[in-house]
Amino acid sequence: MEPILVSIGLVALAEIGDKTQLLAIILAAKFRKPLPIILGILVATMLNHAAAATLGYFISEWLTGRVFQAIIGSGFVLMAGWALIPDKADEGAVEKKKGRYGVFVATVVAFFFVEIGDKTQIATSLLAARFHNIALVTLGTTLGMMVANVPAVFLGEAVTRVVPLKYVRISAAVVFALIGIWILLAITR
DSSP, rough: OOOHHHHHHHHHHHHSSSSHHHHHHHHHHHHHOOOHHHHHHHHHHHHHHHHHHHHHHHHHHHHHHHHHHHHHHHHHHHHHHHSOOOOOOOHHHHHHHTTTTTHHHHHHHHHHHHHTTTTHHHHHHOOOHOOOHHHHHHHHHHHHHHHHHHHHHHHGGGHHHHHHHHHHHHHHHHHHHHHHHHHHHHTTO
């Protein structure tokens, strides 16, 4: 249960103000069709995070011991710094991807590609390496993405006005840093 809960919390926090959440807001404002957007986000996230978790899992199979734990812990600390950097959405990406296939496919394609190399995808790899469980981490990180993005789809830009993004980014950075430090301290035991 820990991998799911940690994954949900970490990704939901990290996703607030992230470029994929901004993409959700743009899609909602542009198409005004929440159901296909939400389903597109779900499918894209499951595919992307399953691949990221699988990569993290297999890397953890090949690399073991204190050096690997130091890499994972340091990765979380680096993610803490990255979480403090605001993201910007690429509105042009939405225009290019809608085409004739509709809102659902446009959302799947846009979210899948925008998520590549994103904080939450890298966090998913690190979490899978840490917890050594592809399914539970993928489930947790996907739920975390949905927790952050479904309200964005329904409420659009108003969601980002509830809590200043600066404070959300700081909270996410603190969580990433604490996990990283916890892993690094565990090495010395």
